[in-house]
Amino acid sequence: MVIESQYKVYCLNIRRPYYLLSLLCTLLFCCITKANGVNTPTISSDLVKKDTIYVNALINKAERLRFYNSDSLLILANESLKLSEELEYSYGISNALLQTANYYSDAGNSEKANTLYIKALEESKKTTDSNLQLSIMNNFAKSYYYFGNYANSLAIYLEGVELAEKSNNNRMLSVMNENIANLYSAQKDYKQALLFLEKSIKLNLIIKDDFYSAKTLCNYAYLQSEIGNINNAMFNINKSISIFEEYNNIRWIAKAYRVKGDIYLKQKKYTWAIRWYDQSFHLYDQIKNNRDRLNLLSGLAYAHFGNKNTDTAELYALTAYNDAKELNSIKNIESASDILYKINKNKKDFEKSLFFHELYKKVTDSLSRKENKRSLLMLQTKIERDKLKETKEVVDKLENARIRSAIYIGISILIIWGIITYMMSKSRKAHKKLNTELQLKQVVLENREEELQEINETKDKLFSIIAHDLRGPIGALLDVLKMMKSGDLAITEFRDFVPKLIKDVDHISFTLNNLLSWGQTQMNGATTNTTLAELNTLAENNINLLGETAKKKSITLVNEIPENTMIFSDPNQIDIVIRNIISNALKFTPKGGKITIDAQEKYQFIEVTIKDTGIGMSEEDLSKVFTPNQSHTTFGTDNEKGTGLGISLSKEMVENNGGNLWAKSKLGKGTIFYFTVPKGEDNYQYTL
DSSP: OHHHHHHHHHHTTTTSHHHHHHHHHHHHHHHHHHHTTOOOOOOOSHHHHTOHHHHHHHHHHHHHTTTTOHHHHHHHHHHHHHHHHHHTOHHHHHHHHHHHHHHHHHTTOHHHHHHHHHHHHHHHTTSSOHHHHHHHHHHHHHHHHHTTOHHHHHHHHHHHHHHHHHTTOHHHHHHHHHHHHHHHHHTTOHHHHHHHHHHHHHHHHHHTOHHHHHHHHHHHHHHHHHHTOHHHHHHHHHHHHHHHHHHTOHHHHHHHHHHHHHHHHHTTOHHHHHHHHHHHHHHHHHHTOHHHHHHHHHHHHHHHHHTTOHHHHHHHHHHHHHHHHHHTOHHHHHHHHHHHHHHHHHTTOHHHHHHHHHHHHHHHHHHTOHHHHHHHTTTTTHHHHHHHHHHHHHHHHHHHTTOHHHHHHHHHHHHHHHHHHHHHHHHHHHHHHHHHHHHHHHHHHHHHHHHHHHHHHHHHHHHHHIIIIIHHHHHHHHHHHHHHHHTSSOHHHHHHHHHHHHHHHHHHHHHHHHHHHHHHHHTTOOOOOOEEEEHHHHHHHHHHHTHHHHHHTTOEEEEOOOTTOEEEEOHHHHHHHHHHHHHHHHHTSOTTOEEEEEEEEETTEEEEEEEEOSOOOOHHHHHHHTOTTOOOOEEOTTOOEEOSHHHHHHHHHHHHTTOOEEEEEETTTEEEEEEEEEBOOOOOOOOO
16 A cells, blocks of 8 residues: 555654654544545655655665565665655765666676766765765676676775775775685685785774674685685684574575585585585575576586586586576686586587587686786785876876976886886796796695694504503503402402492493594594484483493483484484583583483584583683694593593594584583584485
């Protein structure tokens, strides 16, 4: 109804008394006339059109609809533009033009989008809002990036960095640095990309915004995977995913899942890559974000091709190719044509294979044009840029003073400087190529050195555990047996040692089982055999197994995991994880305590919690428990000995199953261990 829609508009102006009075009177009149069967009159929209609050509300709603309903975005943007022009409201005109430009950019119409971005930028300069101007510049530069024009994209980002620094806008300065890093990354200049991402990370520490930090960590993880630092990449992407899930931001969760799929693809772990790509695909479908979804279609094609699923790979690749053409995304046309070339070559369809290979070469050449490469050198030569700026200021002053001879000298200097710079750039390219080769060799040597160091640390840890936690109890048992054999210890006296010996042997058995399992994972001998398993049963079995130990200390074990909670993991490894954590809790929980096991769904995962009422840990001790390659020996409430090996083993096994393990603890308040495992639902197959 007209009344209902206009009521929502008037609510935006509730702070104005005459609006409220007018609204109440109108609603009362409408109710009376409707009750008497009289047609309800419509409220005049003249008042609304002259309200800038209403314009801003329209624009904000249009912005939120960008990835959900683009047609509605365009309608609302056009309406807000018309109203803003009537009001001569520069902020509204500029923002409305920005939203319209975003619509055409997402639709692949770069020419129309760029025209609107320029108009929006010009209009924004009439306002005092630098944040709006920076937002337009950021979207404008992104649009050039999407369509492969890195030169213009970088030029706008450079101007944006200067404006953000001048207006002390750390948030947009962080965004600009991060997007400049993406430009370098697209050119495979990872060293420069890292420099700008690190600037963005430092700015995020000043801003103190977890969500923005997570965005940067997501891009940082992708860059680390491109360099080959897979462990670093996986750590950062998992950290960003946990923050995105906490904020429940579907768009960034989808992107982070895609990046995690890219990391697995780099490792040639195609099944895991497909799994994360599929989850990202489903989320992008929810928000109708075709541009971002386009980035993962080629990844799905590569992963299925690696898994020998040629038909599925071709389906994804063709979808990526057609969508990329529709959106005029040069970069995605390049990746789609590359995988289609490989697929058709594998199918021995040489005609199609040749077509896509020629297209790939053509697009690659287009993306690596000289003007783009030269533009990316602009930030490496910041000194030259500053000199150019100073020269321009000098020229302006000379023109005002009409000293034309000095202007000619300045122009001559610029020409000579440009020729020298051009010659130097050619020389730098040759040096850069040599440096790249040396860096690659250095990376190989460093990786080998790290592997040797990890092997030595593994060996040291094995011997440390054997020396401190196995040799002592075994030596004590041997001494008692020798005393019995020599007659120094009577059988009646031996019985007094039996409880202590049984306790020592139990400790040896438990530690030895953990040691063998952990050693097997460290020596690359263990495999993770994922299957559907019932989590409640695994927990119940371990409660029964450790029930006797709990009974001796009068500790209550409670299983609150719902029945038929299915997980998709290696049941043997998860069984070891549960057993180690419960055993740990029993050691550090005093008599009369309680240990509770529970689980709940979190997106595509099951989050398991094991909570005790024990003595707890300080932050320092808690950090030692999760420190890699470090043995942390402690004693329980009944002097039970612990090595920290069980938690280290559990963490590795949880991560092998695609989850995470962490803990929270306070001295005297107990400890809660958390770990996640994939949910046991068959939701990893998707048909287009």
